Amino acid sequence: MPVRRVAVMMSGGSGYFASVMRGVSHYAIAHGPWEFVTQVPGLSVIAVREWEVDGIIVPLRNAEYARLFRERGIPTVNCSGVLENSGLPSVHVDDRVAGQMAAAHLVELGFTRFGYCGYPDFHFAGVRGEGFAEVLRERGFDVRFHQADPALKLEWTWDRQEEDLARWLKTLDRPIGIMACNDERAWQLAEAARRVGIRVPEEAALIGVDNDELRCEFSTPPLSAVAVPAERIGYEAAAMLDRLMEGQPADLAPVLVRPRGIVARRSTDVLAFDDAAVVKAFRFIRENIAQPFEPEDVVREVGDGRQSLDAKFRDHFGRSLEDEIACERVRRAERILAETDLELPQVARASGFRTATNFTALFRRQTGLTPGAYREKFRAR
Numbered sequence: 001m002p003v004r005r006v007a008v009m010m011s012g013g014s015g016y017f018a019s020v021m022r023g024v025s026h027y028a029i030a031h032g033p034w035e036f037v038t039q040v041p042g043l044s045v046i047a048v049r050e051w052e053v054d055g056i057i058v059p060l061r062n063a064e065y066a067r068l069f070r071e072r073g074i075p076t077v078n079c080s081g082v083l084e085n086s087g088l089p090s091v092h093v094d095d096r097v098a099g100q101m102a103a104a105h106l107v108e109l110g111f112t113r114f115g116y117c118g119y120p121d122f123h124f125a126g127v128r129g130e131g132f133a134e135v136l137r138e139r140g141f142d143v144r145f146h147q148a149d150p151a152l153k154l155e156w157t158w159d160r161q162e163e164d165l166a167r168w169l170k171t172l173d174r175p176i177g178i179m180a181c182n183d184e185r186a187w188q189l190a191e192a193a194r195r196v197g198i199r200v201p202e203e204a205a206l207i208g209v210d211n212d213e214l215r216c217e218f219s220t221p222p223l224s225a226v227a228v229p230a231e232r233i234g235y236e237a238a239a240m241l242d243r244l245m246e247g248q249p250a251d252l253a254p255v256l257v258r259p260r261g262i263v264a265r266r267s268t269d270v271l272a273f274d275d276a277a278v279v280k281a282f283r284f285i286r287e288n289i290a291q292p293f294e295p296e297d298v299v300r301e302v303g304d305g306r307q308s309l310d311a312k313f314r315d316h317f318g319r320s321l322e323d324e325i326a327c328e329r330v331r332r333a334e335r336i337l338a339e340t341d342l343e344l345p346q347v348a349r350a351s352g353f354r355t356a357t358n359f360t361a362l363f364r365r366q367t368g369l370t371p372g373a374y375r376e377k378f379r380a381r
Contacts, residue, residue: 004245007037007051009058010079015212016230017059020079023234024057031242055241057234060086075244079237081124087252089244091237093209094256095124098226099131099179102207105224105262106177107139108317109205110273113173117146117165117189118181125181128209132179144172158188165192174203175272183208183215186223190267194220201270211263221266226259229338229378233257260338260378261331277304278312281321289328292354295321329353330366337375344371 008024010017028034037053059080060066066086069076081092106114116132118125133143149164165188172178180186186208193200200206200221208216211227236255244250271279281302298321299306306321313321333351336342342350348359363371 004032004034004054004242005037005052006034006241007053007056007058009038009056015214016210016228019230020059020234020237023231023236024238025234026231027235027238027242031239055245057237057241060088075241075250077237077241077244079233081127081254082122084123089240089250089252090254091233091240091257092124092254093228093233094258095127096131096134097256098209098228098259099128099133100135101226101259101262102128102179102209103132103135105207105264105268106179106205107136107141109177109268110271110278110316111175111177111205112141112272113144113176114141115144115146115172115176115178115204116181117168117178117185119185120148122181128179128181144176162188162192162195165189166196169193169198169204170196172204174198175205175270176203177205177268177272178207180206180208183210183212183223183225186225186267187215187219190219190221190223201267205270205272206267207262209259216263216265219267221269224265224268225263227261227263227335227338229257229260232378258378261334263335273316275312275316277302277309278316281309281313282324285325285328289325289332289352290350292352293325295325298325326362327366330363333359333363333371334367334374334378337371338378347371 008021010021037051053074056069056074056076057079058069058076059082060069060078061080061082063083066083066088070087076088078086078088078090079092081095114136116129118129129145136143146165146168152160152164169189169192178189180189186206189206190200193204198204207224207226209226209228211225216223216225236257240255271282273279281298284298284301295306299309302309310320313319313324317324319327329351333347336347336350344360345356348356351359353359360371363374367374369377
């Protein structure tokens with residue numbers, strides 16, 4: 001088999017793109033041989049015109065660059081959602097679902113006020129905001145959208161953006177749950193909140209998208225995020241490119257990869273409920289979810305009646321106390337399946353299930369997938 005020469009035009013400096021590159025590498029190891037050429041996008045348009053390569057993987061960020069790739073006629077796969085239509089085959093995260101997941105997380109924390117902060121002219125930011133607002137409006141909530149100061153286009157610096165975000169934050173009624181379109185935007189919001197004395201998460205809970213671990217952990221406070229399976233995106237982009245290099249026809253409908261779920265950190269470690277019993281019960285569930293316990297254990301901890309607590313959970317979450325415990329166990333299992341190689345009985349125990357049989361049945365009922373199928377779908381090979 002001839003060696004394929006593949007250009008990967010992205011920087012490994014960010015957590016997201018480093019993970020995408022790992023996914024591409026994993027595919028090449030399994031299906032190559034590939035020889036890689038690397039280039040940071042935007043540094044050299046000459047490279048786009050002159051490189052002799054068999055295929056290209058690139059996160060496209062502007063229409064002019066997309067046109068250059070189309071004109072070259074080399075098989076190319078876009079792995080970014082910045083453009084609404086690049087005119088090239090694309091693989092990226094399902095942005096609408098990312099917004100929906102963030103909304104559900106903030107609702108479950110008891111918030112009734114919500115905000116969204118994206119980037120102007122980035123398609124993925126708009127779609128994530130739409131998904132976020134859809135879930136909230138279905139539940140009768142409004143969303144305050146940040147509108148960037150038009151003057152920022154003339155001076156798009158970190159300081160000017162932070163000042164703009166600080167002005168917006170001061171206009172919001174609090175407490176409020178805010179989604180940022182990605183981790184970098186959430187980091188800017190955290191810094192802007194600190195600048196004007198708004199406490200995170202007590203007054204403004206923040207959640208971003210990507211789960212770039214270094215960026216999230218080095219924020220103050222550490223940032224919650226919708227976890228994007230970037231390695232899977234890289235793997236699927238490489239598989240798509242391989243098909244194109246084999247001469248298969250291009251399909252311009254984007255391949256959307258579902259987010260893995262929420263990674264909760266300090267920036268959303270707050271409960272905005274007025275009912276002390278619900279707060280105490282919810283915190284007990286979250287802190288003990290890795291251990292087997294029953295609804296009656298929660299009732300004893302809270303000191304409320306079972307019927308009363310069930311009614312409060314249905315009022316706040318739309319499900320009973322028992323169903324909330326089951327949902328929390330499945331969410332924990334999803335993360336373990338996606339991020340580890342633990343055997344299924346170990347996953348069951350680590351998620352608080354008493355038996356692997358009960359775990360498999362409940363997991364399939366809630367997700368529509370067996371644990372093994374979920375792992376296969378959401379982990380990079």
